[in-house]
Amino acid sequence: MARTTDYGDATGLENMQQLIQLRWMAVVGQVATIAVVHYGFGIRLPLDQMLAVLAFLAAFNAASQLRWRIHRDVSNGELFVALLVDVAMLTAQLYLSGGAANPFVFLYLLQVILGAVLLEAWSTWTIVGITSACFAGLAIFSGPLQLPIEHGQGLLSPYILGMLICFGLNAALLVVFISRISRNLRARDARLAALRERAAEEEHIVRMGLLASGAAHDLGTPLATLSVILGDWRHLPHFTSDPELLAEIDEMQAQVQRCKATLSGILLSAGEARGESSLETTVSTFLDDTAEEWRSTRPVLAFEYENRFGHDLPMVSDSALKQTLCNVLDNALQASPDWVRLEATHDGDTLRLTVTDAGPGFAPGMLADFGKPYLSTKGRPEGGLGLFLVVNVARTLGGKVSARNRPEGGAEVTLTLPLASIILEEEEDEGNGS
Known part of the structure; x- marks a missing residue:
């Protein structure tokens, strides 16, 4: 599903803005989740450290929002770094709240799927490797969360309820943001198609201009010859004695002059003799x-x-x-x-x-x-x-x-x-x- 993309256009910026919106939602969601778990379920969490991580994430997102109001081009590397920051912040929060035993550990899949849609192939596989390593590291180094699993209680179990919330959150965010990102990519493809069509039309115009310019040069000499011949005819006794023929000669000369003026306009449009006319x-x-x-x-x-x-x-x-x-x-x-x-x-x-x-x-x-x-x-x-x-x-x-x-x-x-x-x-x- 990974695709090679050039982000030197509006699509990269739009996708970065989608990540910024997703990060703000993550900040609000984490605050709500921490409050419910700590105060609602009575499960003790290291609030100071977790809120410090949230503050850093919010500061990073605010700085990103200011930066992308000024800079318009977004590269694959910049999107990659943004996703790595999200992975690092998620890992820090999971480390402080139960590690691999935390039901929200499956949010790593959201980062992997976003990377598959947004990034080049090497960046996507790097995200896969980093998230896998983070999952393994949490299983080895993080302390367990005092969270009663109690599978038999169904939705009354805090662990099962957390998994359900994690699943719903993953599904909703993927539907919303993948749809938006896909729309951005379709809009980019439409812009590229329009640019290709315009380039083909301009190439067609260039060919027509070259043909017209060549025809104008080729017709210049015959028209000049006709003009000279008609000028000579006007002085011949056979034509000067017949007013009707003389009027036709005048009309022919006027039409020749019109043709010459048209050809001069073609050459002028082609860039020749521009300063003269x-x-x-x-x-x-x-x-x-x-x-x-x-x-x-x-x-x-x-x-x-x-x-x-x-x-x-x-x-x-x-x-x-x-x-x-x-x-x-x-x-x-x-x-x-x-x-x-x-x-x-x-x-x-x-x-x-x-x-x-x-x-x-x-x-x-x-x-x-x-x-x-x-x-x-x-x-x-x-x-x-x-x-x-x-x-x-x-x-x-x-x-x-x-x-x-x-x-x-x-x-x-x-x-x-x-x-x-x-x-x-x-x-x-x-x-x-x-």
Whole structure:
């Protein structure tokens, strides 16, 4: 049952806190047991020595509680030492109260089982050896407790009653604390699974980014050639004499320029030429420009845009954020060609961007796995990559993306981004100091 565990995460700390709680319960339980045996059963105990052991245990537990409020990482060795202290304190109390003849000697099993759940294999077997040695030492060196066994009296026998209490205590503590520790371990496994999934998604994004960057380089030369050819065509008599052909040439040039601007944005997001194209702007201006550019380059019949941000905070124009917002708008436009709405609001220290459409909405399965790659209602093999990138860009900025179906029809996608991740830090610091 022993398992090898890395305690450099929250699980080790949670398990240590469980041991601290168990130790406080042990202190209270020992005080009650000593009082009942000494005063209730009239069995004389060395109260001074036993209370001194309890005081040490309480002091150690208080120090442990203070330490683990400051230090967050718990190693296997630290858990091992904590269990050894518990074993030592139990051994001292048993030595003072009858040794191996004390019915509470079976509390050693609690320490062994906790070690099997919490510790690495070598630590667990060490606990087994130490508790066995302590049991043997108590049988050899401790003095007998004047405790009438009287098995024939059943539960009226103090010894049988003590064994029953010990059994019930062991069983109750094991159920409670093993359940809690198992829950901690399951939560840790879930966190590790989420981290592995995120690493796989980020690896997928890196591959997509490399492909996009390579495609942008490869397409740059053909687009430049097309731009030159179209520029030459505009001056040919055959085209200058025909206004309709000339208008088509202008439209082709505009589309080529749009393709070149898109490729420049890809290279900018990949980290190339960042110092050349990054422009200082404000959040409101950035949103207004992005909305206007999207409106002018998409065949949307009705586009409602409302900027209720209300603050003029400085930022650097971010092509990745711009493309993220455009991806959400593009998905809304594909689902609802007649009407799309974008609303920008300021909610505390966050920027909230809400895109609404009047389409059929998301299927329940898509809402459950929103943002997963290759999950789309469009039926294309490459579908779903747009929202996948949106979710991961928002997560990189410390934000999140949520989606829901509106009761009146259509879908609503909300991007929530912390302002600290998009505004200029220098200006933010000056604002805080004023």
